Amino acid sequence: MARISAAERRNDFVRAAVEVIANRGIDGATTRRIAEQAQAPLATLHYCYDSKEDLLADVFEFVTSRFREAIADSDPHADLAVTAHAILRGVMEFYVESASLGTTALELINWARRQHGEHAITVYDKAMETVRTALRNAAADHPVEPETIDQITYVIACLADGFGLNWLTYGDRSAAAEQMQISASVLESWLAARLESSPAAL
Amino acid sequence: MARISAAERRNDFVRAAVEVIANRGIDGATTRRIAEQAQAPLATLHYCYDSKEDLLADVFEFVTSRFREAIADSDPHADLAVTAHAILRGVMEFYVESASLGTTALELINWARRQHGEHAITVYDKAMETVRTALRNAAADHPVEPETIDQITYVIACLADGFGLNWLTYGDRSAAAEQMQISASVLESWLAARLESSPAAL
Amino acid sequence: MARISAAERRNDFVRAAVEVIANRGIDGATTRRIAEQAQAPLATLHYCYDSKEDLLADVFEFVTSRFREAIADSDPHADLAVTAHAILRGVMEFYVESASLGTTALELINWARRQHGEHAITVYDKAMETVRTALRNAAADHPVEPETIDQITYVIACLADGFGLNWLTYGDRSAAAEQMQISASVLESWLAARLESSPAAL
Amino acid sequence: MARISAAERRNDFVRAAVEVIANRGIDGATTRRIAEQAQAPLATLHYCYDSKEDLLADVFEFVTSRFREAIADSDPHADLAVTAHAILRGVMEFYVESASLGTTALELINWARRQHGEHAITVYDKAMETVRTALRNAAADHPVEPETIDQITYVIACLADGFGLNWLTYGDRSAAAEQMQISASVLESWLAARLESSPAAL
DNA sequence: AATGAATGAGGCTTCATTCAT
DNA sequence: TATGAATGAAGCCTCATTCAT
Numbered sequence: 001m002a003r004i005s006a007a008e009r010r011n012d013f014v015r016a017a018v019e020v021i022a023n024r025g026i027d028g029a030t031t032r033r034i035a036e037q038a039q040a041p042l043a044t045l046h047y048c049y050d051s052k053e054d055l056l057a058d059v060f061e062f063v064t065s066r067f068r069e070a071i072a073d074s075d076p077h078a079d080l081a082v083t084a085h086a087i088l089r090g091v092m093e094f095y096v097e098s099a100s101l102g103t104t105a106l107e108l109i110n111w112a113r114r115q116h117g118e119h120a121i122t123v124y125d126k127a128m129e130t131v132r133t134a135l136r137n138a139a140a141d142h143p144v145e146p147e148t149i150d151q152i153t154y155v156i157a158c159l160a161d162g163f164g165l166n167w168l169t170y171g172d173r174s175a176a177a178e179q180m181q182i183s184a185s186v187l188e189s190w191l192a193a194r195l196e197s198s199p200a201a202l
Numbered sequence: 203m204a205r206i207s208a209a210e211r212r213n214d215f216v217r218a219a220v221e222v223i224a225n226r227g228i229d230g231a232t233t234r235r236i237a238e239q240a241q242a243p244l245a246t247l248h249y250c251y252d253s254k255e256d257l258l259a260d261v262f263e264f265v266t267s268r269f270r271e272a273i274a275d276s277d278p279h280a281d282l283a284v285t286a287h288a289i290l291r292g293v294m295e296f297y298v299e300s301a302s303l304g305t306t307a308l309e310l311i312n313w314a315r316r317q318h319g320e321h322a323i324t325v326y327d328k329a330m331e332t333v334r335t336a337l338r339n340a341a342a343d344h345p346v347e348p349e350t351i352d353q354i355t356y357v358i359a360c361l362a363d364g365f366g367l368n369w370l371t372y373g374d375r376s377a378a379a380e381q382m383q384i385s386a387s388v389l390e391s392w393l394a395a396r397l398e399s400s401p402a403a404l
Numbered sequence: 405m406a407r408i409s410a411a412e413r414r415n416d417f418v419r420a421a422v423e424v425i426a427n428r429g430i431d432g433a434t435t436r437r438i439a440e441q442a443q444a445p446l447a448t449l450h451y452c453y454d455s456k457e458d459l460l461a462d463v464f465e466f467v468t469s470r471f472r473e474a475i476a477d478s479d480p481h482a483d484l485a486v487t488a489h490a491i492l493r494g495v496m497e498f499y500v501e502s503a504s505l506g507t508t509a510l511e512l513i514n515w516a517r518r519q520h521g522e523h524a525i526t527v528y529d530k531a532m533e534t535v536r537t538a539l540r541n542a543a544a545d546h547p548v549e550p551e552t553i554d555q556i557t558y559v560i561a562c563l564a565d566g567f568g569l570n571w572l573t574y575g576d577r578s579a580a581a582e583q584m585q586i587s588a589s590v591l592e593s594w595l596a597a598r599l600e601s602s603p604a605a606l
Numbered sequence: 607m608a609r610i611s612a613a614e615r616r617n618d619f620v621r622a623a624v625e626v627i628a629n630r631g632i633d634g635a636t637t638r639r640i641a642e643q644a645q646a647p648l649a650t651l652h653y654c655y656d657s658k659e660d661l662l663a664d665v666f667e668f669v670t671s672r673f674r675e676a677i678a679d680s681d682p683h684a685d686l687a688v689t690a691h692a693i694l695r696g697v698m699e700f701y702v703e704s705a706s707l708g709t710t711a712l713e714l715i716n717w718a719r720r721q722h723g724e725h726a727i728t729v730y731d732k733a734m735e736t737v738r739t740a741l742r743n744a745a746a747d748h749p750v751e752p753e754t755i756d757q758i759t760y761v762i763a764c765l766a767d768g769f770g771l772n773w774l775t776y777g778d779r780s781a782a783a784e785q786m787q788i789s790a791s792v793l794e795s796w797l798a799a800r801l802e803s804s805p806a807a808l
Numbered sequence: 809a810a811t812g813a814a815t816g817a818g819g820c821t822t823c824a825t826t827c828a829t
Numbered sequence: 830t831a832t833g834a835a836t837g838a839a840g841c842c843t844c845a846t847t848c849a850t
Contacts, residue, residue, distance in 0.1 A: 003813055003849060025316035027229040031841060043815050046842060110312055113371050114227040124371055151384055154368070158385065161367045162360025169315050169326050182353055183360065189391040208830095233824060245826090245832045254824065407828060407834055429720040431633040435820060447836045450821060514716055517775050518631040528775055555788055562768025562789065569767045570760070573719050573730050586757055587764065593795040612809095637845060649811045649847090658845065814848070822840070829832090 009048045010058065012038045017059045022100035026111045031055075060112065063105045064123055070094035071130050076137065081191050083138035084152055087131055088187055091160040092180050095167055103168055128153050148194070155190060159183045212250050212260065214240045219261045224302035228313045233257075262314065265307050266325055270332045272296035283393050285340035286354055289333055290389055293362040294382050297369055305370055330355050350396070357392060361385045413452045414462065416442045421463045426504035430515045435459075464516065467509045468527055474498035475534050480541065485595050487542035488556055491535055492591055495564040496584050499571055507572055532557050552598070559594060563587045616654050616664065618644045623665045628706035632717045637661075666718065669711050670729055674736050676700035687797050689744035690758055693737055694793055697766040698786050701773055709774055734759050754800070761796060765789045 016038035021029045031052050035042045049055040070090045078086065095102035112123060131153045139149070163183050167176045218240035223231045233254050237244045251257040272292045280288060297304040314322035333355045341351070365385050369378045420442035425433045435456050439446045453459040474494045482490065499506040516527060535557045543553070567587050571580045622644035627635045637658055641648045655661040676696045684692065701708040718726035737759045745755070769789050773782045 006813070009813085025313070028316070030839080032839080041815055042841090043817090043843085044813085047814065050842090052841065106312070109367075109371075110308070111227075114230075121372060154381060154384060155388055157368060158361055158364025158388075160364070162362070162364040165311075165363045165367075166356070166359060169311075169322055179356060182356060185395070186357055186360075186388060186392040189395040190388040193387070193391040232822080234822085243832050244824095245834090248825065249831060410834070413834085429717070432720070434818080436818080445836055446820090447822090447838090448834085451833095451835060454821090456820065510716070513771075513775075514712070515631075518634075525776060558772070558785060558788060559792055561772060562765055562792075564768070565771045566764025566766070566768040569715075569771075570763060573715075573726055583760060586760060589799070590761055590764075590792060590796040593799040594792040597791070597795040636843080638843085647811050648845095649813090652846065653810065811850090812848105813850100815844105815846085817844080817846105819843070820841095823836105823838080825836085825838105827833105827835070829834100 006048055009040070009044070012040070013045055013048055013055055014058050014062050017055060018063065018104045019100060021059070021107050022103040026107045056108075056111070059104070060108050060123070063101060063108055064127065066098075066101060067091075067094065067105055067127060068130050071127065072134060078138055080135060080139045080142070080144065080152075081188075081195070083134055084156060084187060084191060085184060087134060088156050088159055088184065089180065091156075092163050092167075092176075092183065095160075095164045096173065096176050096180075099168070099171070102164060106164060106168060128157060131156060151194070152191070155187060159187055208250060211242070211246065214242065215247055215250060215257055216260050216264050219257060220265065220306045221302060223261070223309050224305040228309045258310070258313070261306070262310050262325065265303060265310055266329065268300075268303060269293075269296065269307060269329060273329065273332050274336060280340055282337060282341040282344070282346065282354075283390075283397070285336055286358060286389060286393060287386060289336060290358050290361055290385065291382065293358075294365050294369075294378075294385065297362075297366045298375065298378050298382075301370070301373070304366060308366060308370060330359065333358060353396070354393070357389060361389055410452055413444070413448070416444070417449055417452055417459060418462050418466050421459060422467065422508045423504060425463070425511050426507040430511045460512075460515075463508070464512050464527070467505060467512055468531065470502075470505060471495075471498065471509055471531060472534050475531065476538060482542055484539060484543045484546075484548065484556075485592075485599070487538055488560060488591060488595060489588060491538060492560050492563055492588065493584065495560075496567050496571075496580075496587065499564075499568045500577065500580050500584075503572070503575070506568060510568060510572060532561065535560060555598070556595070559591060563591055612654060615646070615650070618646065619651055619654060619661055620664050620668050623661060624669065624710045625706060627665070627713050628709040632713045662714070662717070665710070666714050666729065669707060669714055670733065672704075672707060673697075673700065673711060673733060677733065677736050678740060684744055686741060686745045686748070686750065686758075687794075687801070689740055690762060690793060690797060691790060693740060694762050694765055694789065695786065697762075698769050698773075698782075698789065701766075701770045702779065702782050702786075705774070705777070708770060712770060712774060734763065737762060757800070758797070761793060765793055 013034060017029060017034045020033050020037050024033065031045055032042055034055070035045045038045070045055070049058070070093070071087055075082070075086065109123070132149050135149050135152055136144075160183075163176075163179055166179065170176075215236060219231060219236045222235050222239050226235070233247055234244055236257070237247045240247075247257065251260075272295070273289050277284070277288065311322065311325070314325060334351050337351050337354055338346075362385075365378075365381060368381065372378075417438060421433060421438045424438050424441050428437065435449055436446055438459070439449045442449070449459070453462070474497070475491055479486070479490065513527070536553050539553050539556055540548075564587075567580075567583055570583065574580075619640060623635060623640045626639050626643050630639065637651055638648055640661070641651045644651075651661065655664075676699070677693050681688070681692065715726065715729070718729060738755050741755050741758055742750075766789075769782075769785055772785065776782075
């Protein structure tokens, strides 16, 4: 067996874990199966990680960072509405493009909520903060009340989560395409009404 | 031990399971713990149910029927928009009022998706169909294209799921109250725009 | 496999554990080996005991109660010196007659000291208290200072432990017989000198 | 990494092992922990020692030699009784002064008895022989029957072991001081009676 | 020579389920 | 009918040791 650095090995395990979690859920993600997926003996997993929880923490980090990339990957010069749209679309596309990452993300959020209430909140908060920051930057020229930013963030989160749940349940790619459109239009309508109602903010 | 009918016994187990699932998640819902919560011997559980899966199926049925009640509990004389609102609010209130049922619902949806893709779809479909039917009835006087009904259903589902995930993660009751408002306003704006754009449908 | 009550099964496991501990030490007393010695599947052990520690606690109780029986089994009408002798002899005979119980006792004391400092002290104290009580009773007619009782107790403990260690190491039965005589004579000389020096106590 | 001779390395491991054994017992003395205590990579331990057992053998040798030093460190011109006292006191002080060495000694004796009955006997014999030799030398002017020397040796061993067990269990330094006195007086009384009864030996 | 990487064997415990009464 | 007793399979983790560099 080729000797590779522990860091690389850890990566292997993280990737294997993502796959196993996506296919069999968090409960089905046993160390045995993860090791098997990584084509490594079980003991090797514990050589790289002190505990399963440590591994899952890394998986968590891996998934959430990919998630945040999807959020943050928007044009910095766009205005508030455009940015909001870009974010929503980015997240939805993240789900569709990488179903196993998306499924895993959902599983992990759920798991974190159960096992580590505060941890889950932290992660959720981080993701939301990323959105808020992007929105704030987009509104730099026309400062908007923080409350408004919070609300937009919440709506994006709702629409994204709702879309994700639906897509991951049905797995219907063409329906998903249509639903992305609808979700976008929902955001658009609400944003138009919401921003109009506080014109001073623009 | 008091003689109890088998049916009542099963009910006890279902209720116990809901409680255990809410508190410890699907993974933590072992037969032992469910039996303990039901204050019954472990063997009795398997006397009432052939397998854990059978019990969970009943739990599923129990939770989803409560869920559907929350959906269906709307004024039959209201119009389309009002009905849509009532449904969305009903579901959101269902989550807030009965956190343990809400949490369990989420856990089960997740579990079903994983273990029984088709089963999950069936359940989801049933819930959606309940919504669709209610909407169709509300639009009886002014028939609406089926496609429009589907879209409204999808949006309600998104907003409800998004709200639920958020609420169950944060558990912040006052934030939830505000978010219910926002979710309602999102639905309102979109409905207004959506229905206006196909006036013939009204 | 005959169905027997859990209480009886626990007895089986306790006896098996004594045997395994005597033969292979506390470290060698794995649940697997104990179950094997009891001719039961490993899982059955955990049906009877929640944890290995619980089993060991029972073993502890079993051994120490046998130990205390050996101590307490003396003529209630004897005087102080005679009682002290009887106790010492009782303990030494306990070691010799049941080597595996004796070895296990030593292993457990050691283990308890390591794992549960306070627990070990408690057990030690209990044994010592049994000795003290017996001595006090024997001296009922001629009250003796508590300090004197404590000292006699300590000396008996020293001589008994010293004998035990030696016997369990060498396992030489004829040497043991001789050593019991010597130990007795040591106690005798000291008691004579000790009690003479505080005649008032007699 | 500083270049250190293999011998020094081995010494480090021996010392580390003493510490670990004292703190966590023989079972808790894993190669990992010993290596960690020695601030050396795990593999280095096996580079210096073929097996854990080899290391423990060295530890054994280290501890017993310190032990023998404590025994042998007595005035060569003293008479039999004085020498016996000096030895007993030396051993007891060894226990008190160096609790971690004392604890380790006890652990190792126990371990050796279990794993290597004969080895343990050898070690015990060596220690006893050291005592015997010292006693014999002290009695050089007034030859004493070998049997008497053996008996004194046994009594010293009993009192020392009994004291050690007690002290290592309670860890009460002031009680230990008092108990040393008592142990000494026990030896004294018995020696007086014993040696008087065979005056020819003097 | 020195050490990070790797691993088979075995540790304790818990699971859902079946058996015998 | 009910239920205490029983269990094979699998869970996570740690051990002493060896391998490859």
